[in-house]
Amino acid sequence: MFRIAVIVLGLFGLVACGTRQPVPVTAELPPLPAGAKPFELFRRADLQQVEKADLVLFTDCLAAAGYPEERAVATGPGAVAVALLRPVVTPRTEVEARRYGFGAPASAVQAEVVRKDSAFYQVASQCEQSARAQLGDPREVGALRDRYTELGNALVQDRAKRVTAILTDYGTRLSACLAGRGYALPAGRTFDARGDLSQYGIIRGHHDPVPTPARSPGGVEIRPAIPARAYRPSQAEVVFALAFVRCGVSTGLFAELDRSERAIEQEIVERHVAEFHGLNPRIEALAQRAAEVLRDR
Numbered sequence: 001m002f003r004i005a006v007i008v009l010g011l012f013g014l015v016a017c018g019t020r021q022p023v024p025v026t027a028e029l030p031p032l033p034a035g036a037k038p039f040e041l042f043r044r045a046d047l048q049q050v051e052k053a054d055l056v057l058f059t060d061c062l063a064a065a066g067y068p069e070e071r072a073v074a075t076g077p078g079a080v081a082v083a084l085l086r087p088v089v090t091p092r093t094e095v096e097a098r099r100y101g102f103g104a105p106a107s108a109v110q111a112e113v114v115r116k117d118s119a120f121y122q123v124a125s126q127c128e129q130s131a132r133a134q135l136g137d138p139r140e141v142g143a144l145r146d147r148y149t150e151l152g153n154a155l156v157q158d159r160a161k162r163v164t165a166i167l168t169d170y171g172t173r174l175s176a177c178l179a180g181r182g183y184a185l186p187a188g189r190t191f192d193a194r195g196d197l198s199q200y201g202i203i204r205g206h207h208d209p210v211p212t213p214a215r216s217p218g219g220v221e222i223r224p225a226i227p228a229r230a231y232r233p234s235q236a237e238v239v240f241a242l243a244f245v246r247c248g249v250s251t252g253l254f255a256e257l258d259r260s261e262r263a264i265e266q267e268i269v270e271r272h273v274a275e276f277h278g279l280n281p282r283i284e285a286l287a288q289r290a291a292e293v294l295r296d297r
Helices: 044-064 069-073 094-100 118-133 138-169 171-180 235-250 253-271 273-295
Strands: 112-115 220-223
Touching (some): 044 069, 044 138, 044 273, 069 112, 094 235, 118 138, 138 171, 138 253, 138 273, 235 253, 253 273
Antiparallel strands (some): 112 220
């Protein structure tokens, strides 16, 4: 029901998490700058730098092999680990409730090249290896990117579980408050922190539609970029979102989320101390190599 900062549909959704490694006795968390939040230990900018270099090298290779369209439409890699930057629960204010209900704008999508040339896939595989080889050992580069992405996913997943627990603890108080505002659950139903708006009979809104591009009969099709799209909450969703925000304040739910935020993040990063200890120096070094490769081009 409430939008949790995870890559999901509905109330809660959990992204894939890699196998957790045993914690070495000597493992320590990297130092955290004064005033920074524990999740800032995740080197999101470094991972983004690696993805950027990989895309540039990959599309340059394709262009040199006779496939320039991918480079022409590439605007950069998608943002990585964005769920780490979002509030854990929304809406939190009446302004947000009126504007978005329980939704959010859809991110822009860059143009896409769709090919029907079977020979392209062999070239693409070779270019993928070539791009990674300029950053290091191709297999190690790919494995490090995957493992660090899994770490980011694990942080989001673990936080979602803790937020779910807090919502569940406040479920009785929240339900009573919402019932007092005209939103009683059906007889026999109890508050479900993982449920969607349908448990209160609310129909959600929608995003602005995406235009359907014309199909190309040839061997290559360039689908145009899709700009960011507004979310249009239903009127019933907005009214319920306002009730939720007011109840979140009056029950102390929002205050508890704010009080617990840092402790939750600290507990989670300590649970992943082995990954941070082993992977952070490597992703930092790989990002530095990626920056050097791009600078020398």
